[in-house]
Amino acid sequence: MSKLKPLFDRFYARRAQLALAVRSTVAASAAFALATALDLRLPLWAVLTSIIVTQGSVGRSLKATRDYMFGTIGGAVYGGAIAVLIPHTGELQLLGMLVLAVAPLAFVASLNPSLNVATVTGVIVLLVPTMSHIDPLSSAIDRVGEVAVGAFVGLAVSFIVLPSRAHVQIRGAAGRLLELIAAAFTELLAGLSRGRDNDALHRIQDGIGTALVALNATGAEAERERSARLSSGADSGPLLRTVLRLRHDVVMIGRSSVVPLPSELQTRLAAPLAKLSEAIAGYLRGCAEAIREGHSPPPIWPVHVAVKAYAEQVASVRSDGLTRGMSGDAAERFFALGFSLEGMRQNLIDLERVVAEWAEVPRKVKTASRSDHEETPDTAGA
Template sequence: MAFAKRMLGSLRDYKTQLALAVRLATAAVAAYAIARALHLMLPLWAVLTSLIVTQMSVGRSLKATRDYMLGTIGGASYGGAIAMLIPHSGEGGLLALLVLTVAPMAFIGAVNPSLSAATVTAVIVLLVPAMNHANPLDSTIDRLFEVAVGALTGLVVSFLVLPSRAVSQIRVNAAQILELLAAAFAELLAGLTRGLDNDALHRIQDGLGTALTNLHAIGREAERERAAHLSSGPDTGPLLRTIQRLRHDVVMIGRASVVPLPANVQARLARPLAEVSQAIVGYMRMVATSLRSGTGAVDIGPVDAALQAYAAEVAAIRSEGLIRGVPIDVAERFFALGFSLDQMRQNLNDLDRCRADWGEKPAGAKG
């Protein structure tokens, strides 16, 4: 029983991935059955297309379907025109047509990656008639039908079978990034007492850049869903921009941690910095929990109090002249730390407003 509970808990952590696996399997089976029922020449392409357009979220499926259909129509039209309009015979002629087909389509795909399917489609339309002694026009029409069946099947399955909305994925991914930021922030502040080398800084912040890139991609998918009236919810822009700025704050604090503070300054700031670390780390983790659940109030008051206490201690240290005479790089990092924490205070206040906007899941929202 204990093992079963652990397995069930592990599966819950991957429910989005499991839902995608179910959608992919459903799309493949449905596309194959429909292609066979319609007596399409190559059901394989309907199945492959359904797998390509069935994505992690509805918004991503919409984009994949649009891009793949545009690429297919363009590639099939060009490849069919080349095959029908330019007479050729023998292997040499076919190779020359292959170059004439691939080069322009590959260039277009390189300029506009959303049309990358055009190259493959053009080659299929050109070569299949030569291999099967079929009519190029029939090959073009068959290819368009096969892709249309696969694309529409994948899109319908994305809507109907365990649909996943990008808005819900933003909640989960934003929460994960806030937890990563909280862990990095805690370790960086602790490094002020011992200093951190570049390898340690990279290790602490490892994965944040990739996670933010993924979050912004999901944000574009969420806005695509909103534009198509497929989901509701707050504007994703403010939350994503605020998290990006918090990441910049953590980077700046990391640079300030490369050189440890003087021992007498460390002694004075040890307690205020510990309170700042505890308050900010706790706040970001509570916001992460609130974003995941869509419920729960979070009090930012302890963060403001801790930062005010730190600012007061910094003012006292400066008035007593404890920074005078220290190396220039140490003084610069001391003041950079204060500036970064002040910026972080503003960004955490923005995060609090975003959390309020995202505080409740819209009715009917699905994971």
């Protein structure tokens, strides 16, 4: 049994992909059975449509179904109209009609990618009658009917068979992104003692950027589910905006860590920076776990204490005159770091509120303006 556990864990880690595979298989089989029972001319299109609209989440399936149906109907109407209204007998005339059908539909699809299928449908409606000896109007009707059957089956399967809600997926995506930000923050603060080149900075930021794009896509799917009243969870907008601001904070801190601090400042600031790194990274990881599991946010007071201790040490360093000998660029980066850390503290306060909203048993979190929180010395030392 112990030998099977790693294999089971591997499959469990891919449970979302396995569920999509099951849904796609069921959708394809059901679409073929229904198309055959309805005696549709080409069950192939019903099967293909059912697979296309069966997506990783209900919200994504809704969008795929809408786009595919609109594109199919538009392409069928336009292609059928050309075939019916323009007489053609030879191959040269058919080639001209093909150009007339493809060019406008391809142009529309380039303006609105969600209508890509319109071009394909127009070509099918135009050319299938020449191969199967049916009239263009019947070809258009058949195409719309086959796609409608596939879309209906695919959407129904997405709702019934191992349904996956984007509102659930966004929890895991947000948790992963917060953990990436925590790891990057720790690494970037460590750069204040050894510096960091731009290539290294880009490598650190690339993973966060990719995860943020995926999170935004999942958030759009979650809002589509909310609009269709398929989900009653929290609004994803505040979560996405807060995480984006935290990403910007990490970018600003990264720019400040390119040049290491002078040795005197490293000695004086090493301890408060270490505590600051531990407090903020720990809080981000705690929020990641909380939003993933639907728990209340962890206590944020260690962040306030750490930021305040760093600000006090910066003020002490300035009063001792240790910043006077710094070059203009180094001084600018040093004080920008303080402003960035204070901005990150404020965004972590917003994160506390957002995580509480996503908790299954929400905890009351005081949402206050910056002046309502304990007075913290300006971490920039200004």
